[in-house]
Amino acid sequence: MKEKFYDYIQKLQDTITSKLEEVDGKALFQEDLWERPEGGGGRTRVIENGAVFEKGGVNISKVFGELPKSMQTYFGVEDADFFACGLSLVLHPKNPMVPTVHANWRYFEMYDKEGKIVDQWFGGGQDLTPYYLFEEDAKHFHQTCKKACDAHHPEFYPAYKKKCDDYFWNAHRNEARGVGGLFFDYCKATETMGMEDWYKFVTEVGDSFLEAYIPIVTKRMELPYSQENRDWQEIRRGRYVEFNLVHDKGTLFGLRTNGRIESILMSLPPHVQWRYDHHPEKGSEEEKLIQVLQNPKDWV
Amino acid sequence: MKEKFYDYIQKLQDTITSKLEEVDGKALFQEDLWERPEGGGGRTRVIENGAVFEKGGVNISKVFGELPKSMQTYFGVEDADFFACGLSLVLHPKNPMVPTVHANWRYFEMYDKEGKIVDQWFGGGQDLTPYYLFEEDAKHFHQTCKKACDAHHPEFYPAYKKKCDDYFWNAHRNEARGVGGLFFDYCKATETMGMEDWYKFVTEVGDSFLEAYIPIVTKRMELPYSQENRDWQEIRRGRYVEFNLVHDKGTLFGLRTNGRIESILMSLPPHVQWRYDHHPEKGSEEEKLIQVLQNPKDWV
Numbered sequence: 001m002k003e004k005f006y007d008y009i010q011k012l013q014d015t016i017t018s019k020l021e022e023v024d025g026k027a028l029f030q031e032d033l034w035e036r037p038e039g040g041g042g043r044t045r046v047i048e049n050g051a052v053f054e055k056g057g058v059n060i061s062k063v064f065g066e067l068p069k070s071m072q073t074y075f076g077v078e079d080a081d082f083f084a085c086g087l088s089l090v091l092h093p094k095n096p097m098v099p100t101v102h103a104n105w106r107y108f109e110m111y112d113k114e115g116k117i118v119d120q121w122f123g124g125g126q127d128l129t130p131y132y133l134f135e136e137d138a139k140h141f142h143q144t145c146k147k148a149c150d151a152h153h154p155e156f157y158p159a160y161k162k163k164c165d166d167y168f169w170n171a172h173r174n175e176a177r178g179v180g181g182l183f184f185d186y187c188k189a190t191e192t193m194g195m196e197d198w199y200k201f202v203t204e205v206g207d208s209f210l211e212a213y214i215p216i217v218t219k220r221m222e223l224p225y226s227q228e229n230r231d232w233q234e235i236r237r238g239r240y241v242e243f244n245l246v247h248d249k250g251t252l253f254g255l256r257t258n259g260r261i262e263s264i265l266m267s268l269p270p271h272v273q274w275r276y277d278h279h280p281e282k283g284s285e286e287e288k289l290i291q292v293l294q295n296p297k298d299w300v
Numbered sequence: 301m302k303e304k305f306y307d308y309i310q311k312l313q314d315t316i317t318s319k320l321e322e323v324d325g326k327a328l329f330q331e332d333l334w335e336r337p338e339g340g341g342g343r344t345r346v347i348e349n350g351a352v353f354e355k356g357g358v359n360i361s362k363v364f365g366e367l368p369k370s371m372q373t374y375f376g377v378e379d380a381d382f383f384a385c386g387l388s389l390v391l392h393p394k395n396p397m398v399p400t401v402h403a404n405w406r407y408f409e410m411y412d413k414e415g416k417i418v419d420q421w422f423g424g425g426q427d428l429t430p431y432y433l434f435e436e437d438a439k440h441f442h443q444t445c446k447k448a449c450d451a452h453h454p455e456f457y458p459a460y461k462k463k464c465d466d467y468f469w470n471a472h473r474n475e476a477r478g479v480g481g482l483f484f485d486y487c488k489a490t491e492t493m494g495m496e497d498w499y500k501f502v503t504e505v506g507d508s509f510l511e512a513y514i515p516i517v518t519k520r521m522e523l524p525y526s527q528e529n530r531d532w533q534e535i536r537r538g539r540y541v542e543f544n545l546v547h548d549k550g551t552l553f554g555l556r557t558n559g560r561i562e563s564i565l566m567s568l569p570p571h572v573q574w575r576y577d578h579h580p581e582k583g584s585e586e587e588k589l590i591q592v593l594q595n596p597k598d599w600v
Contacts, residue, residue: 032577046576057576172555238568245545246555255472255546262577268538270575274568276346276357277332 001120001195002083005107005202009060009087010043012105012206016089017045017058019210023217026051029058034260039065044263048270052098052221056091057266067110068257081111086124087206088250090267091213096233097223099130099137099178100240101213102267104250105206120195122202123185126209127164128216129178129240131233133289135299137216138179142299144212145182145205152201153193157300160184165296170243175293177243181212232286235278237269244268301420301495302383305407305502309360309387310343312405312506316389317345317358319510323517326351329358334560339365344563348570352398352521356391357566367410368557381411386424387506388550390567391513396533397523399430399437399478400540401513402567404550405506420495422502423485426509427464428516429478429540431533433589435599437516438479442599444512445482445505452501453493457600460484465596470543475593477543481512532586535578537569544568 017029027050035041042061047053062085072078086106093100105124112118128141142161149156164183168176182205187198244251244267254264280286317329327350335341342361347353362385372378386406393400405424412418428441442461449456464483468476482505487498544551544567554564580586 030576048576055574055576172561234571238572241541241572242545242565245542246552252546261472265542265574266576268574270573271534272538272541272572272574274355274565274570274572276330276348276355276566277562 001199002085002107002109005122005199006060006062006085008203008206009085009105013043013045013058013060013087016210017047019214020047020053020056020058020091023214023221024050024052027053032262034263036061036063036260038068039063042260042263044260044266046266050094052093052095052217054092054094055266055270056089057263058087058089059263059266060087061085061260061263070253070257074253075110077110079113080118081113081115083109083111088267089209092237092269093217093221095221095223096131096225096229097134097220098217099128099220100237100269101129102127103206103209105202107202120188121185122187122195122198124202124205125160125164125181125183126205126212127168127178127181127183128213129236130289131236132229132285133179133292134216134220137220138299140216141179141181141212144208146300148204148208149182149201151204152197156184156201157182161298168243169247170239171247173239173242175239175290176296177240177293179292179299180296231273232280234269234271234273235275236289237272238274241268241272301499302385302407302409305422305499306360306362306385308503308506309385309405313343313345313358313360313387316510317347319514320347320353320356320358320391323514323521324350324352327353332563334563336361336363336365336560338368339363342560342563344560344566346566350394352393352395352517354392354394355566355570356389357563358387358389359563359566360387361385361560361563370553370557374553375410377410379413380418381413381415383409383411388567392537392569393517393521395521395523396431396525396529397434397520398517399428399520400537400569401429402427403506403509405502407502420488421485422487422495422498424502424505425460425464425481425483426505426512427468427478427481427483428513429536430589431536432529432585433479433592434516434520437520438599440515441479441481441512444508446600448504448508449482449501451504452497456484456501457482461598468543469547470539471547473539473542475539475590476596477540477593479592479599480596531573532580534569534571534573535575536589537572538574541568541572 029045032044040063044059046057064083067080067082088104103126110119146157160182164180329345332344340363344359346357364383367380367382388404403426410419446457460482464480
């Protein structure tokens with residue numbers, strides 16, 4: 001399974017970066033291969049200063065070896081070996097009318113000291129962070145997520161949509177990071193869903209990513225925008241930074257387990273602003289977004 | 301003591317904001333009074349878009365009541381009442397040749413259920429974060445810190461200088477936030493230092509702040525700078541954000557105990573950049589700064 005899934009994310013990284021380069025039309029992804037001293041490594045691909053994408057990364061990694069102390073505590077196990085691989089992406093478009101997107105699909109195996117698998121699971125998801133709310137975009141994104149989920153279980157979409165709203169909650173701001181999508185974790189074999197079934201589900205979600213995001217990009221990337229729109233985008237990006245550095249388990253985990261810092265922090269936006277006590281005007285488009293972030297809604 | 305110290309920081313806030321407005325010559329501090337539902341409140345003063353100070357805050361607060369659950373765990377006590385007051389300031393100058401500065405002086409009392417003081421201490425410090433290194437500025441700042449310390453105990457400066465280097469260590473970047481200064485905490489009564497002696501020490505440090513910082517500002521604020529200098533400042537401000545949101549105990553504490561978010565996060569810089577895997581050129585002024593941040597040195 002681990003080879004099959006790593007093979008899948010390698011190909012998915014190629015498919016996604018090719019498509020994004022085609023849409024951008026100007027910038028290309030820069031590739032960095034890196035190794036983890038304790039075992040494994042990754043292939044980081046970053047795009048900067050594109051016509052459409054101001055900054056973004058589509059990274060894969062495969063790490064294995066002894067489970068680090070901090071992860072032992074986290075998972076509540078003692079000495080163990082592990083294997084983890086996944087694809088993580090974040091895209092920060094230049095035009096404030098185009099939403100930021102994040103996605104991640106990952107697979108984890110845990111072994112006893114004889115090398116026998118004692119646990120294995122999938123996790124992942126994809127979520128959208130607009131700066132201006134086009135309801136039809138949020139609907140399209142969620143509809144695509146729902147279609148991928150419904151092919152596997154009717155309860156997946158409502159359950160993972162809710163998990164996404166819960167996870168990407170910027171608690172100290174009392175608002176969601178964005179309009180959500182899917183979030184799932186610890187997808188383990190059950191009577192009705194074997195690991196092979198979970199593989200099919202996770203790869204179906206991965207395959208749905210471009211369909212969920214690209215039509216939104218192409219529809220909005222040539223809309224005109226003002227310096228005020230851009231300022232608002234940069235202020236909202238500040239909230240994105242706050243979520244990632246204060247609340248995001250994946251980011252903090254990476255920073256505390258001596259992960260490759262530049263690959264982890266590629267998620268941070270290129271230009272960001274913080275203003276004191278900034279509030280959008282009543283009735284403005286900016287305030288409309290805040291309303292929805294403070295009260296996550298159903299999009300399909 | 302609590303009234304005496306709160307009275308002191310009220311006056312110090314006035315002295316500092318008046319002087320900063322005078323130096324800035326353009327912007328004035330905007331004042332927000334706020335109340336804490338559980339007891340206490342604060343006086344937040346923020347300056348934005350000045351001629352010298354792009355963004356900054358000089359805040360005082362006084363909070364009291366039942367010790368929140370999270371603080372009980374932190375201090376390792378059960379049901380207790382507390383009182384805390386302090387002044388916190390952060391200044392982000394516009395010109396990249398002028399360093400950012402942070403300072404904080406605070407006093408804490410803990411009571412048993414009969415209202416008897418069971419513990420009390422002072423804490424605080426001040427530290428400098430340059431974007432370009434002028435060694436004489438770092439020396440002046442530290443020399444002023446040392447003078448304030450030496451008036452009370454010859455071991456204070458070396459001990460609190462080291463604590464500052466240790467505390468403001470941006471571990472995931474393997475570098476200091478800046479060139480340090482002083483950091484002290486849990487300054488409690490001993491045989492040689494009573495609370496009155498600590499009060500004199502802490503207020504001497506507080507009184508030294510303008511002397512430590514303002515001559516650096518006036519010396520550098522009119523130096524010419526390029527867009528490249530400004531980009532570097534914004535990239536380094538990104539590290540400031542990372543430290544404050546990932547490592548700074550005061551910030552995380554405030555966010556987790558439902559503090560006044562806008563007063564806590566006034567410390568975040570106005571314009572910030574993150575670039576993927578950015579490294580200054582060998583031998584450049586930018587690299588000279590990094591060398592010193594990676595290897596904190598003695599300035600006096």
